[in-house]
Amino acid sequence: MRTRLSICLRKIRYATQEEALQAALGAPFPLRPYLCDRCRCFHLTGRIKGKRMPRAWMLGGDGSDPKAGPKAD
16 A cells, blocks of 8 residues: 555654664554655554564564563573
């Protein structure tokens, strides 16, 4: 689906997918980056239903399971 120009103009633009991913991982709710067909930059979206999410998003930003609690050394 094509991004509307009005939506593109309101969103933050990230030059690389890695920049967008770092911003998404810092958000308090699930976001995913996508390549905008208008500006050819990456934006973030909250639409994740039916999308495959990287393991780091499903767990924690560092790959640890947030439900597991603190690690015992």
